[in-house]
Amino acid sequence: MTSRDIFQQILKKKSFLCVGLDPEISKLPACVADAEDPIFEFNRRIIDATHSYTVAYKPNFAFYESYGPRGMAALDRTVRYINKLDTNIFIIADAKRGDIGNTSKMYARAVFGEMPFDAVTVAPYMGEDSVTPFLSYPGKWAIILALTSNRGADDFQYHPGTGQRLFEKVLNVSQRWGTTDNLMYVVGATRAEMLADIRKIVPDHFLLVPGVGAQGGSLEEVARYGMNSQCGLLVNSSRGIIYADSTDRFDIVAGEKAREMQEEMAIYLAGRFKV
Amino acid sequence: MTSRDIFQQILKKKSFLCVGLDPEISKLPACVADAEDPIFEFNRRIIDATHSYTVAYKPNFAFYESYGPRGMAALDRTVRYINKLDTNIFIIADAKRGDIGNTSKMYARAVFGEMPFDAVTVAPYMGEDSVTPFLSYPGKWAIILALTSNRGADDFQYHPGTGQRLFEKVLNVSQRWGTTDNLMYVVGATRAEMLADIRKIVPDHFLLVPGVGAQGGSLEEVARYGMNSQCGLLVNSSRGIIYADSTDRFDIVAGEKAREMQEEMAIYLAGRFKV
Numbered sequence A, B: 001m002t003s004r005d006i007f008q009q010i011l012k013k014k015s016f017l018c019v020g021l022d023p024e025i026s027k028l029p030a031c032v033a034d035a036e037d038p039i040f041e042f043n044r045r046i047i048d049a050t051h052s053y054t055v056a057y058k059p060n061f062a063f064y065e066s067y068g069p070r071g072m073a074a075l076d077r078t079v080r081y082i083n084k085l086d087t088n089i090f091i092i093a094d095a096k097r098g099d100i101g102n103t104s105k106m107y108a109r110a111v112f113g114e115m116p117f118d119a120v121t122v123a124p125y126m127g128e129d130s131v132t133p134f135l136s137y138p139g140k141w142a143i144i145l146a147l148t149s150n151r152g153a154d155d156f157q158y159h160p161g162t163g164q165r166l167f168e169k170v171l172n173v174s175q176r177w178g179t180t181d182n183l184m185y186v187v188g189a190t191r192a193e194m195l196a197d198i199r200k201i202v203p204d205h206f207l208l209v210p211g212v213g214a215q216g217g218s219l220e221e222v223a224r225y226g227m228n229s230q231c232g233l234l235v236n237s238s239r240g241i242i243y244a245d246s247t248d249r250f251d252i253v254a255g256e257k258a259r260e261m262q263e264e265m266a267i268y269l270a271g272r273f274k275v
Helices: A001-014 A038-050 A061-065 A069-087 A101-114 A128-135 A167-174 A195-203 A219-228 A252-270 B003-013 B038-053 B062-066 B068-085 B101-114 B128-135 B166-172 B189-201 B219-226 B249-271
Strands: A017-021 A056-059 A090-097 A119-122 A140-145 A183-187 A206-209 A234-235 B017-019 B055-059 B090-097 B119-122 B141-147 B183-187 B205-210 B231-238
Touching: A001 A140, A001 A252, A017 A038, A017 A090, A017 A252, A017 B166, A038 A069, A056 A061, A056 A234, A061 A069, A061 A090, A069 A090, A069 B068, A069 B166, A090 A101, A101 A119, A101 B062, A119 A128, A119 B038, A140 A167, A167 A195, A183 A195, A183 B090, A195 A219, A206 B166, A219 A234, A219 B231, A234 A252, B003 B017, B003 B141, B003 B249, B017 B249, B038 B249, B055 B062, B055 B068, B055 B119, B055 B141, B055 B231, B062 B068, B062 B090, B068 B090, B090 B101, B101 B119, B101 B128, B119 B128, B119 B166, B128 B141, B128 B166, B141 B166, B141 B189, B141 B219, B166 B189, B189 B205, B189 B219, B205 B219, B219 B231, B219 B249, B231 B249
Parallel strands: A017 A056, A017 A234, A056 A090, A090 A119, A119 A140, A140 A183, A183 A206, A206 A234, B017 B055, B017 B231, B055 B090, B090 B119, B119 B141, B141 B183, B183 B205, B205 B231
Antiparallel strands: none
């Protein structure tokens, strides 16, 4: 997908919502716990209930790897299910990968060759050759961590250099490695006020914004400081949607929560684009 | 395992060698290509031939993930095989993981709960809460990337701050999160001259040193600049051992290469300890 393709979907659905699919078996409603593949069954019902309101899904690999082979099989089924339902939905492998070039090439093969993901999140610490193998698949994206939404972001990401902090250097240096059609950045919503500064460095790139909802970020601020001429935002919500209800109505309530966010997003989009 | 346990194994085997198990199907000798599980069969023969000369193995997850579920099944079999052969061998999940606390907890469960690894490599970009979940398993280790052996290391790891570069800050800050019995650091052998400076910051921690062999680092320099009072080094070699020969004698040649490294290591150990 190109950035233009993503923007078209955003206008069509009046939404820049990404739903994080992070299933924890201990949190799954009783009604899916007895299914043959509880993780997939949970995801499938969440996807059915939310896909009208979302342009992207983001399964975090940790939640699947932690259940071993059956977890990874459920991830595989989930991605194929989304892809079959609507090929225009952007599917992000939230895996925070990154290794020496030779090895990142194998990680790229895992997410783009073995599974039909559109994008993968990548940690920047190991530099250019750890990221570029993810950029060699036409139509696929690398989403580089810039400023994350967690407390630990303070430890190194603000490390001051000569004139620029580490996350600013990551943005400045890494944008040379790809284009606005294969590189995005993670910028946490808990730092929404930073988005204005970040937009000076990467005015045209899409940003993947976690941290709205459970982690406390404001959607309104993210839209105000982060939106660009192609919207340029994918705002993720995981726990606030998928665990909004723990009864057998969990999917209906998840759909309602997703629709609420979509409706708020529609207002911000209407203020800027003809939708 | 404690650092003392690792040191005891080093003295016993007169070796601080770690063998990287990074199987690529396209590189596997014809004699294993027809096996039911070629990846496991390759690893098993490498392990049988090298385990007398090594104190650690380090499968890199990318090489298994890139073959989907059958790759991950081969990884699982490999780790259990090593563990059954000799529980004193230190097994490192080279996965470069790291995410927000809630998520890193799931990654920790994947490598320590689902599989019998002793350690996992971790990227430091997301800070403290991304690393500490790996430190809560008794006897298990997190190995934090400090200075890596690839070209891209220059992009951000030397980012100068007030008085310390990024990799120095990573070493200074992160050692507060754990102890010398659950935290190690990755320091590439291609920067062996940096080891003297690094030892001033982390005199007592074990270091995992990739980059000897195929990547050009010198074992002699690593030993000279990096050894501490408990040896404090695990030097990894992957391609230089496992792909030293591509015939049906691949395991015998791998064993010879491992023994050559072990014999050189024995000299450096004898210069320092009673072995």
